[in-house]
Amino acid sequence: MKTLLICETRQGKLLESTYELLAFAERLAAEPVAFLSAGEALAPDFDGRVYLAEAGEYDPDLHKQLILEVVAREKPDYIVLAHSSYGWDLAPRLAAALRVAQLSEVVDVVAGGFELPCFNAKLRRTVKPTSSPAVLTIQAGAFNPKGSPQGTPRLERLALPVPAGRTHFAGYEAVGKKAVDLARAEVIVSVGRGVGKQDNVALIEALARALGGELGATRPVVDAGWVEHSHQVGTTGQVVAPRLYVACGISGAIHHLAGMKKSDFVVAINKDRDAPIGEVADVLVVADVLQFVPALTARIAR
Amino acid sequence: MKILVCIKQVPDMESRFKVNRDGTWIEEQDLAFRMNEYDEFAVEQAVQTKEQLGTDVDVTVLSLGPGRVTEALKKALAMGCDRAVHIQDEASAQKEPWQIAGLIAAYARGQAYDLVFTGLQSQDRGSAQVGVLLAELLGMVCVTTVIDFALKGTSVSVSRELEGGLKAAVQFDLPAVVTCQLGLNTPRYPTLPNIMKARQKELLVVPAADLLLEQALTATEKMYPPARKEGGLVLEGEIDDLADRLLAVLKEKTTVLRQG
Ligand SMILES: Cc1cc2nc3c(=O)[nH]c(=O)nc-3n(C[C@H](O)[C@H](O)[C@H](O)COP(=O)(O)OP(=O)(O)OC[C@H]3O[C@@H](n4cnc5c(N)ncnc54)[C@H](O)[C@@H]3O)c2cc1C
Ligand SMILES: Nc1ncnc2c1ncn2[C@@H]1O[C@H](COP(=O)(O)O)[C@@H](O)[C@H]1O
Numbered sequence: 126m127k128t129l130l131i132c133e134t135r136q137g138k139l140l141e142s143t144y145e146l147l148a149f150a151e152r153l154a155a156e157p158v159a160f161l162s163a164g165e166a167l168a169p170d171f172d173g174r175v176y177l178a179e180a181g182e183y184d185p186d187l188h189k190q191l192i193l194e195v196v197a198r199e200k201p202d203y204i205v206l207a208h209s210s211y212g213w214d215l216a217p218r219l220a221a222a223l224r225v226a227q228l229s230e231v232v233d234v235v236a237g238g239f240e241l242p243c244f245n246a247k248l249r250r251t252v253k254p255t256s257s258p259a260v261l262t263i264q265a266g267a268f269n270p271k272g273s274p275q276g277t278p279r280l281e282r283l284a285l286p287v288p289a290g291r292t293h294f295a296g297y298e299a300v301g302k303k304a305v306d307l308a309r310a311e312v313i314v315s316v317g318r319g320v321g322k323q324d325n326v327a328l329i330e331a332l333a334r335a336l337g338g339e340l341g342a343t344r345p346v347v348d349a350g351w352v353e354h355s356h357q358v359g360t361t362g363q364v365v366a367p368r369l370y371v372a373c374g375i376s377g378a379i380h381h382l383a384g385m386k387k388s389d390f391v392v393a394i395n396k397d398r399d400a401p402i403g404e405v406a407d408v409l410v411v412a413d414v415l416q417f418v419p420a421l422t423a424r425i426a427r
Numbered sequence: 428m429k430i431l432v433c434i435k436q437v438p439d440m441e442s443r444f445k446v447n448r449d450g451t452w453i454e455e456q457d458l459a460f461r462m463n464e465y466d467e468f469a470v471e472q473a474v475q476t477k478e479q480l481g482t483d484v485d486v487t488v489l490s491l492g493p494g495r496v497t498e499a500l501k502k503a504l505a506m507g508c509d510r511a512v513h514i515q516d517e518a519s520a521q522k523e524p525w526q527i528a529g530l531i532a533a534y535a536r537g538q539a540y541d542l543v544f545t546g547l548q549s550q551d552r553g554s555a556q557v558g559v560l561l562a563e564l565l566g567m568v569c570v571t572t573v574i575d576f577a578l579k580g581t582s583v584s585v586s587r588e589l590e591g592g593l594k595a596a597v598q599f600d601l602p603a604v605v606t607c608q609l610g611l612n613t614p615r616y617p618t619l620p621n622i623m624k625a626r627q628k629e630l631l632v633v634p635a636a637d638l639l640l641e642q643a644l645t646a647t648e649k650m651y652p653p654a655r656k657e658g659g660l661v662l663e664g665e666i667d668d669l670a671d672r673l674l675a676v677l678k679e680k681t682t683v684l685r686q687g
Contacts, residue, residue, distance in 0.1 A: 135589070183595070185569070210589045213548075213555040214571045217524075220556075221563035226525070226644035229554040237648040244453070245440040245550050251648040259644075291568045295596040298586065312683050336683060348610040360590055369683045376440065390681045392673065397441055398663075403655050408676055411663045420670040425684070 126155040129201035129258075131192060132169060133211045135182075136297065139167040142207040144270040147171055149205055149263050152234055160195050162188060165280050172276035174199075178283040182294050183211060189218045190286050196223065201258050208262035216260050226254035230379075232267040246379060246401035265360075265383055304355040305339060306363075312338025313367045315358055315385070316346055319374020319395065319414055323351040328418050329373050335425040341365065343381050359384035374414045377402025394418065430486045431540040432473045432508060433531060433558070434466040436499040437551040450649040452520050462499040465546025467614035468607040472576055473544050474507035475612060479578065485509050489534070491527055492519040497630065504625035505617030511628065516635035522643075524552065528560035529641035534633060536565060541581075543604040547572055555606075562604035570597055571606040 130146040132139060139161070147169070150157035157173045162180040169175070176195045180187050196204065196219075204219055206212035208230040220227035233240035238253035239261065307313060314333035316326050326346070333340045342352040344359060358365055360380040370388035375381060377393070377400055385391070386405050393406040394414050403409045410417060438444070438458040445454045462470075470488060477484040488503040490496040491514040500511040514530055516522070522530075535543070543565075545558030555571075562569030574594065575586035581601045586594040588608050617625070655661075660676065662669055678684050 135593075208555075210572050210587065214559065214587075217556045217559035218563055218569075220525070221560050224644075226523075227554075227556055228645065229556060238646075242653070243552055243650070244438070244444055245553070246653070247440070247444055248446070248453070248650055249653050250650045253646050253648055254644060255646055256644045292570060292597050292599040295584070295598050297589075298594045298596060300588075300592045300594055338683075344609060361588060361592065369677070369681050392677070397443075398661065399443060399652065401653065403659065403661070404653055405656055406659055407656065407680070408660045408662060408673060410669055410673055411661065412666060412669055416666050417669060420666050421673060424670055424674050 126153060127199065127201045128153060128155040128157055128203045128205050129192075129195060129199055130157055130159045131204065131206040131212070131215065132159050132161040133207055133209065134161065134163045134167055137167075139163070139169060140207075142209065142265065143169045144274055145207065145263065145265070145268050146205050147274070148270040149268040152268060153203070155202065158195075158199050158201065159278070160192055162191070168278045168280060170274040170276050171278060173278060174281055175278040176281045176283050178285055180285060183214075184292065184294065185214060185218060186291055187286065188215055189222060191283055192219060193222055194283060196258070204258055204260045206260070206262045208264050212262045216262050220260040223258065223260075225256040225258055225260060227260040227262070228252055228254060229262050230264045231261050232264045242379070245376060246404075247399055264379060266386070300354070300361070304353065307339055307341060307356070307358065307365045308363060310339040310365065310367050312336045312369045313341040313358070313365055313385075313388075314338050314371040314373065315341030315343065315375060316352065316373050317343040317375030318345045320346075321415070323349070325415060326351050328415065328422075332371065332373070332418050332422045332425075335422045336369070336371070338367070338369070341370075341385075343375055372402050372406070373418060375402055376400050377404065428480060428484045428541045429539060430473045430476060430484060431535060431538070431543045432466070432469050432486065432488045432503065433543065433545045433561070434470060434488055434490050434499055434503055435463040435546070435549045436460045436490060436492055436496040437463045437549055440550055446650045450651075451647045452650065455520070460495055460498065462502055463546050463549050465548060465550075465607055465609065468609065468611040469544035469546050470503045470506050470508060471612045471614040472605075472607060474615075476542070476578060477507065487512055489514065489531065491516055491530055491635065493517045500630060501625055502617060504628045504630075505622040506615055507621070509628065511630045513630060513632045514635050514638065515632050519635075523645050524554045524556035524560060525644055526641045528557045528564060530635055530638050531557070531561055532564035533638035535561070541601045543567070545604065545606050547606045547608050558604055558606040565604075568599050568603040569606070570599060570603065572608045573605050574608045574611050576605065576611060
């Protein structure tokens with residue numbers, strides 16, 4: 126079995142997700158071959174072929190064309206990408222060009238196929254592609270490399286086709302500055318959409334204060350303007366690892382979990398017993414946050 | 428200018444989901460359905476584009492699914508779309524993104540849409556595929572995960588949201604497909620007068636059977652809830668008692684409540 130791994134680079138760096146792709150190939154016991162849009166300095170450390178093309182920052186048409194050429198040469202069984210802003214953008218383009226299956230956000234390899242989350246991570250499905258090859262995107266953090274990377278890649282350079290140039294990359298922009306540095310907080314109490322309205326955020330803030338911690342928030346709460354962006358925890362916010370993380374009215378979407386699952390101890394308060402936050406919570410309190418949090422704060426402040 | 432918005436109706440994610448008897452999808456009865464959250468941003472962006480450009484813009488909202496999806500279409504009409512297309516398909520839950528995109532493309536081909544908005548992903552399948560597949564099938568430019576959108580003439584400038592606080596500025600010309608990320612705008616609530624006005628708007632029903640269906644490329648073997656954290660504790664009961672129990676756990680298992 127052979128997998129073609131599509132490595133991700135950004136701003137002249139190879140992203141760590143490359144080694145998750147390699148861990149996934151190892152999990153499948155498949156031969157890894159890699160594609161990378163960069164020069165040889167960025168080639169990942171492993172024993173296998175790496176196709177290189179210095180195609181610059183992401184250009185979907187160009188990357189698609191280059192990868193399709195590698196697919197024609199290597200005839201892989203699986204084409205694997207990270208389920209990231211790069212992977213989910215590129216994967217369906219490859220699947221459509223090849224007219225093959227794509228499975229999104231694989232979290233495990235199980236008997237009968239691949240495991241995918243669905244219904245906002247409240248359920249899982251086992252799905253089997255019936256085409257070959259198949260395109261897979263893997264969830265960040267689901268396949269972790271064992272040990273540090275090793276090996277010497279054999280490099281193959283791809284000729285650059287004339288870019289189709291239908292989209293123009295005009296540079297990077299940073300999202301907001303960090304007014305609050307959550308990365309060093311020992312206790313974080315985070316507020317989710319479950320609090321219902323902006324006025325109720327104060328209840329969660331009071332608990333954070335009682336515990337001597339910082340206020341964190343999910344994205345919808347930030348998007349709605351209830352809490353300022355520098356408090357956002359997750360893929361597009363900050364990554365935190367406090368001793369205690371309290372999730373108040375938070376469902377536990379992967380994009381949020383990616384920012385907090387390294388916390389030592391996680392308490393979740395949710396009225397829904399099945400909320401996916403239960404997957405990472407050391408304690409799940411099934412209750413209405415608006416009633417429970419003030420009761421808890423009063424006891425701690427005592 | 429002709430704009431198309433694709434919306435999906437999904438169950439309320441706070442529902443209790445039960446897997447159906449053959450283990451391939453959920454039991455749909457007793458569930459409340461609503462417009463996919465990401466698609467509300469798509470509808471809003473289409474309506475804002477119409478408002479920006481004036482009257483010479485026609486916005487079609489399209490949804491593929493069973494009879495119940497007309498509710499979501501009516502909401503989109505009340506938000507300001509001009510007309511609705513319902514690709515009627517009682518078996519849509521069994522269809523994979525490739526087939527859904529294929530059916531939408533079969534309808535949209537030849538309609539010469541200048542701009543298509545979709546959500547980044549649906550909350551039930553979460554595949555983040557239909558928008559991009561549709562673009563590929565129609566041979567259109569596609570830009571995903573958009574959190575800023577500006578149109579000037581036929582040229583578009585957007586921000587794509589990447590990971591870790593970074594955005595990419597991208598420019599392109601119409602025609603194009605744009606997939607919308609949370610926070611792109613603030614979706615409006617339909618007002619009562621607009622809900623009334625929406626009743627007069629056209630709602631075209633097209634049976635899926637009239638459109639070309641692609642072969643399935645995947646098979647769902649089974650569906651099941653995820654495992655909970657090993658050793659994770661679930662506390663249920665009366666509020667004061669719960670607070671006492673949690674406090675005891677925090678004192679025992681963490682150091683955050685120790686003084687000094
Ligand atoms: C590319 C991408 C990046 C993203 N980045 C981030 C990110 O960095 N950070 C982030 O947080 N999200 C991010 N998201 C969004 C993420 O997918 C979820 O939509 C979001 O985390 C959900 O926030 P929430 O849990 O507050 O809201 P919801 O999912 O709406 O959950 C609300 C929860 O509150 C519970 N609830 C409701 N009422 C009560 C009550 N009275 N008492 C107790 N519980 C109650 C409900 O049962 C539910 O579980 C991203 C999404 C994408 C696609
Ligand atoms: N049945 C459908 N009808 C109309 N649009 C859909 C349908 N399914 C998916 N879409 C669109 O495609 C986007 C991505 O969906 P998905 O690939 O299922 O994650 C959604 O946000 C919708 O805009």
